[in-house]
Amino acid sequence: xxxxxxxxxxxxxxxxxxxxxxxxxxxxxxxxxxxxxxxxxxxxxxxxxxxxxxxxxxxxxxxxxxxxxxxxxxxxxxxxxxxxxxxxxxxxxxxxxxxxxxxxxxxxxxxxxxxxxxxxxxxxxxxxxxxxxxxxxxxxxxxxxxxxxxxxxxxxxxxxxxxxxxxxxxxxxxxxxxxxxxxxxxxxxxxxxxxxxxxxxxxxxxxxxxxxxxxxxxxxxxxxxxxxxxxxxxxxxxxxxxx
Numbered sequence: 001x002x003x004x005x006x007x008x009x010x011x012x013x014x015x016x017x018x019x020x021x022x023x024x025x026x027x028x029x030x031x032x033x034x035x036x037x038x039x040x041x042x043x044x045x046x047x048x049x050x051x052x053x054x055x056x057x058x059x060x061x062x063x064x065x066x067x068x069x070x071x072x073x074x075x076x077x078x079x080x081x082x083x084x085x086x087x088x089x090x091x092x093x094x095x096x097x098x099x100x101x102x103x104x105x106x107x108x109x110x111x112x113x114x115x116x117x118x119x120x121x122x123x124x125x126x127x128x129x130x131x132x133x134x135x136x137x138x139x140x141x142x143x144x145x146x147x148x149x150x151x152x153x154x155x156x157x158x159x160x161x162x163x164x165x166x167x168x169x170x171x172x173x174x175x176x177x178x179x180x181x182x183x184x185x186x187x188x189x190x191x192x193x194x195x196x197x198x199x200x201x202x203x204x205x206x207x208x209x210x211x212x213x214x215x216x217x218x219x220x221x222x223x224x225x226x227x228x229x230x231x232x233x234x235x236x237x238x239x240x241x242x243x
Contacts, residue, residue, distance in 0.1 A: 047171025
């Protein structure tokens, strides 16, 4: 009769969670020596937190074309240098500007496909740590490179998301504890001590991005909205079950 009652409890718990001995747990926080010989309940929790981005990453490109490769490259180099000087003059550090792409290829045209000119594209990725100045820097870059400018992409992020992840983890742990308590109650038991707690690798849920593809006519004051960044965390908790 006792064995049958134990099996009923185990089947009930299996519906809402996972039964396990703590001796097999790979959790980061563990007290397996006190849990290995008693019933346990495993619960999972998820939590999220949002914050305001404080850094912008912008992909800027200078694109030129001419009848010869040399002329296209010379013009591109001149416009790119103007762009870089403007970025540095706006307080961007050289360590935050990186060449992320450089291409030169022929332009084909005519009834019989033949090279009619050459196009050069030089792309730099810029990190802007003062996010409030993003619009001004984009505007200055466009004026420096003129009609050669291309704004490929802008992405916003939180420079130090550790605090956000901590908030998300706390919410996940709370959810896991609530779920474990509900399962224990449904099984006619009381929730005991925490045996182990495992945190999965944190991951970003969303990063606001906006795409631009512009050759000219950029407004004098570029409107930029940073939105919010959301992160999440997932935890697995193992608790003792008490009578």
